[in-house]
Amino acid sequence: MTVSRRAFVLASLAAMTQRAQAQGYAGLGSEAEGFALPTPGYRFDFPADHGPHPMFRIEWWYLTANLRDSEGRDFGLQWTLFRSALQPGETVGWHSPQVWMGHAAVTTPESHHFAEKYARGGIGQAGVTATPFAAWIDQWQMAGADPSEVRLQADGTDFAYDVRLKAEGPLVFHGQDGYSVKSADGQASYYYSQPHYAVTGRLDLPTGALDVTGRAWMDREWSSQPLAPDQSGWDWFSLVFDDGVRLMAFRLRGGRGDFTSATWIDTDGVTTAIPDGRLTLTPRDVTQVAGREVPTTWDLTLAERDLSVTVQAINPQSWMGTSFAYWEGPVAVTGSRTGRGYLEMTGY
């Protein structure tokens, strides 16, 4: 039953995405449907921009964390709230065009637990408020006075977590001051992150409850044109090196060639945007996951920073079998620098 239910929502949302893409491709511009488009030179307005932007088609509050327990075992945690607008704008009541989707997961070296939720906007079952900051869907929530200090909770049939996050550094903005280009054609999004969270809290797993600590990274992104028409998926990395330097890197795979982008974040939070073509990402090893081949070991090089590392999945089976199925899990970094991070791969 759940499978078919997912099939329905997946089919509907896929149809939606396709339509968005088709519009982008035909160059008709989303204004025709009333959606707003990201423009370069946007001045972010906080705390308001921590909240939702219903005039844009898609948006997310995407949190991943690398955690360890007292015995030094590695764990991954994911908490994501997606907003997807059927039509621009928000109304009160069931008729709201805003659809919210939540994903939560816990990854251990041996197992991967995940859950999914859907809700409509307009009735209060899911949403985000900027002040005080709260993002929620049903009983899952991320809330605090502002995003720099929040409590994060979620649960599924076979897992639950309750952790506290405290930002130890500034927000960082990707691309051109938060205007992040996603293809040679100019598809773009607004994109900023809080990569400096320290985490403490508790995981509940079928094997028992665990106290954990670690680091977390939240991405905030909104847009109306997710991908160029020829782009089939992406590989996205958020890496925290042991020396405190951080790297966000992604590759959008396209029929006309890949599009790469990265942000180098120094220990003091100063960012350098790395334009298309500088970063090389080479799959080294693939794993059979959910009936497909997914690269779970990568070679990542960035010559201008003397970076040459191998990124390896802590649990190669970190498959999110949700309506949008994708791979999302913690990774370990070795090579010229060492560290931990998160990897997300779609379109495999």
Next chain:
Amino acid sequence: MTRTAAHALLSHWVHRPVQFITLVLGLALATALWSAVQAINAEARASYASAANLLENAARPVIQRPSGPITLEEYVTLRRSGWPVTPLLEGRLPTPNGRVQILGVDLLSWPDVVILGDAPDVAPEDLLTPPGRLIARPALAKRLEAIPDLPTVIALDTAPAGLVLADIGLVERLLNRTGQIDRLELIDSLPQTDLQTALPGATLTYPETPDTARLTDSFHLNLTAFGLLAFAVGLFVIHGVSGLAFEERRGTFRTLRALGLPLPVLTHLILAELVVLALIAGLLGIALGYVLATALLPDVSASLRGLYGAQVDATLTLRWPWVLGGMGMALLGALTAGAQGLLRLRRVPLLAATGPDRWASAAARQFSIMALGGALLAISGLAALGFGGLIAGFAAISGLLLGAALALPALLRLILTRIARRARGPVSQWVWSDMSAQLPGLSLALMALLLALATNIGVGTMVSSFRLTFTGWLDQRLAAEVYLRARSDEQAEEIAAWLTPRTDAVLPIRFVDTQLNGRPGRVYGIIDHATYHDNWPLIAAGETPWQALQNGAILVNEQLARQVGLWVGDPVALSPGWQAEIAGIYSDYGNPHPQAIVGMSTLLHHHPNIPNRQMGLRLDRADVPTLVTDLRATFDLPVDAVTDQRQIKAASLQVFERTFLVTGALNVLTLGVAGFAILTSLLTLWSARLPQLAPVWAMGLSRRDLARLEVLRSCGLAALTALVALPLGLALAWLLLAVVNVEAFGWRLPMFLFPLDWLRLMALALLAGALAALIPARRLTRLAPATLLKVFSHDR
């Protein structure tokens, strides 16, 4: 060579168009009966499958608030505190031809959204944002499209039957009930929090119908059994018809072979011809079956709705399984029969065989073996009863039916030999002994007739018995003149106060869903009133059951008593700390679930907060219309809130009328097909008959006499078969009433006998026999003497 031979084979049909028509019609009829039953079966199953969401709904725990609707805010609060619930809003949508049930769901959290899985071209924004979409089965969708100002209707085969589905946002607008929710369904396990804290005043009701599957199982088994019967009868016919095609052309085959046509070529030609015939007749049969099923389906669906509360769409869709099944049946039947014919063909000597076949003693041996096998089958079927269960019941039925069919030829032979021995006149002696001699050729057809007749008697007796019992029971059970359901407890209180001076009595109907000896069931509380003492149908009771009831004892329904094996005097465990002694057992037809009755004070002692919204009213029958009108005028009541007891009875009885119609139609058809089997068998035997008839004719019986005797003989065999069918049918009825009913529904019905039906059936059997013999008999009266004389010629 092949073309010439094919031409020779086929030209036979050109010269014998009637035979060709008989052949095609026989095959077509058998296919039609089979595919009609299959079509109905498939439609019912499909309806169940797609209505599975509704059954699932019933199977999910429900949260309601007796005092009124749940608000949207409360729903969101529940969700945000971790309650896995989905909201439902229900109502009736006025349409030009009556109101239509509409169900609003949150399409994002409703688990049964699966039914939209294959909806074409439905974008989420169409469903979720204004103006929205209505979803209904094609037939209902068509009705709705005609109504102006309604949103676009999506016609979907997989939509729930009998209602319109839409997003709750649209439904609250259509029903003008913004922000309201009628009930919540629990879609996952219960959270830790207490419901009263989460939603004060709400009640959680566990599914009342966990056993629905068994009911529908039983219905499907019934239909499948009918389908198998149709299959058996159909195969007999096809066998007979194909046999006829062979027998009639024995001479042609012989000549063709004598002229040098190799046997393999002839075999292939015949096979090809059989396949083509089967295809033509099969298609025709499927078309006929479709028409038949279309005609019967409205009644079947009405019956199902009445008996099981299950929704079956009254429109038929062409479904591949039964179309292919029908074709397969026609092909398989024709080829099986053909294989036998082909085997015989290999043995056709180039020169004609002389003298009568020496099969009499061989047939006797074969009959004995069949009878032995039949007896074993019947005994093992009855032995299966020892295992208990529905399947065992049906095993016993099929064992008995098949066993009896197998034993029929031997039995008939025994009877006929006895009669022939006692016959005085030469003609009667000949007729009786000749019947016995004809048995090998006719036995299949007679077996088909036996099955058709026995089923007719069995099912007829069951339905009639059920009807008689049920009508009497309804009269007792629905003793109150008017039944009423208020919107809320407050309204009920007002109504009761208003009613008290206007009626003889207001009987509150209050119940709680709880556990009865560990099984989910419903417990009613009643006040002490003569209505119950005088009318309630008790099938077993202690000395003063009604007095005992007011002292804390309990009455349980037959279903519960039989399921848990308790009887009067035994204790029943209810909710924790509540145990009561059974003071009586009452029959409770139409309800598959455990139920019990206690004194109202006892019920309220254990469950103080149960709703009090339903009541039965006692008053003078003549005052009912006025009271109902006044009630409706004074109080804001839903349309279906006030029910005149006569309406319930009429509706219940109508179910039976429809069931009768359907069983009647199927029975007559089965009989017709069985009659057809006799006809084809007689035609097949025709050429073998002439050497038997010619000497008698030569010795001084006119062709007319002989023709009359042929009809008599056929009637005689049909009548004897009917005599055998009677006890068999009664045994079948007993199995249905006392075994299958108890297993499937939990109640045992008394068996009533309907001798007039038997007479009617006997007449029908005779008619079938007579009609079947009519064609051969007519042929006989018109037979040229030369044809008969050929029997005597030296070189036949």
Next chain:
Amino acid sequence: MRFDCNGSDMLLELQSVSKSFDARPLFTDVSLQLDGGETVALTGESGSGKSTLLHLMGALDDPDSGDIRLGGTQYATLNDRGRADLRRTRIGLVFQQFNLIGSLNVAANLTFQARLAGREDQDWTGHVTARLGLNDVLTQSTETLSGGQQQRVAIGRALAARPDLLLADEPTGNLDEANSDRVLDLMLDLVQESGTALFLVTHSEGVAARLSRRLHLSQGRVS
């Protein structure tokens, strides 16, 4: 007196009888008479129409033209039922294939026509049965009998009713020589005892010679 050959005791008369088969004339203008108790043999080539002539005499078939009378009853005036009555009460038939009724046992076969005609004479039947040597097989099924026995049952069945006329079509055609002689002897004896006239079709000169008169059918003419 029964053996007188004068016309006063005439039983069967054919006058100018013609019959064709598939538009080919079998015989034309055949006239002949048969007296009560007389035994007549008809010989002729295969396919000459001997059996057809016998069928006409037995009211089993109709002539194309001409008149047939049995004891004064004109066949042409009878309907189907009348002919059946005539055959039942006055004519006995014996065929080459025996044509017994398979579903009846020997005893029932023997008495079948007599009972059908409503004149079963138990003494006479007993006598015939004994003469035919069938007493031991009375309760048996006919299909268990030998060919000779079956033909004796057929003869017994025809004569048990004491018909005026016995029509026999190659009665010994299916039997070996020893059986053939014995069956013929029995038939002639019994015919004489019951005073029945016999018209016998045969291709055998030897058989024909044993009867009192002999006719030959050739080229459509009886001589």
